[in-house]
Amino acid sequence: QVQLVESGGGLVQAGGSLRLSCAASGRTFSSYNMGWFRQAPGKEREFVAAISKTGGFTNYADSVKGRFCISRDNAKNTVYLQMNTLKPEDTAVYLCAAGGGVYSAAYSRSQRYDYWGQGTQVTVSS
Numbered sequence: 811q812v813q814l815v816e817s818g819g820g821l822v823q824a825g826g827s828l829r830l831s832c833a834a835s836g837r838t839f840s841s842y843n844m845g846w847f848r849q850a851p852g853k854e855r856e857f858v859a860a861i862s863k864t865g866g867f868t869n870y871a872d873s874v875k876g877r878f879c880i881s882r883d884n885a886k887n888t889v890y891l892q893m894n895t896l897k898p899e900d901t902a903v904y905l906c907a908a909g910g911g912v913y914s915a916a917y918s919r920s921q922r923y924d925y926w927g928q929g930t931q932v933t934v935s936s
Contacts, residue, residue, distance in 0.1 A: 812836050812908045812925040819904060819930030822896055826934070830891040832906030832927055839887040840864070843913045845923060846880060846891045848902035848932075855920060858904070859891060862913035869915055874900075896934045903929040 813835040822828055832844070845860040859880035860869045868880055879892040889906060907923035916922055 812838070812842065814906050814908060814925055814927035816904065816906050816927045816930040819932045821933045821935065824896060824898055824934055824936050826896050827892070827894045828896065828932060830893065830904055830906075830930060830932070832889045832891075834887045834889075834908065836887075839908075840884040842908040842910055842925075843917050843922075844880075844882060844889040845907045845909065845917055846889075846904060847907060847920060848900075848904045849929075850902040853902075855905075857918040857920070860913075860917040861889065867913050869918055871918070893932070896932075898934045898936045901932060901934050903931050905929040 814832050816832045818830040843862050846858040847855050848858050849855040857871050861880045861882055865882050877895045882889040906927045908925040909923035
């Protein structure tokens, strides 16, 4: 069992930056691939970024490539999402997720994840 708690969301102007954190409970954090997803009101949940267990592999949605960076610190049981050059269309609730198994590009799909946090709101004003 893994519990995930996101933090770092808030209100920021377009062009600004935020860093989200997701803290995981338990001593098996390094056994999980981690992902960030987001969901805007009235829209489906969409993939943002994923990172493998050791941090050696990452994947990003096309909409955030070059602006967002996912990283992890297994010693701190935490995964991060650095978001730069934010746009109003990035406004959403951001959720982190943990999934076991062998990492692949398939971790862009929510079905690959076993555990989810409650989310943190990110609002980007124009």
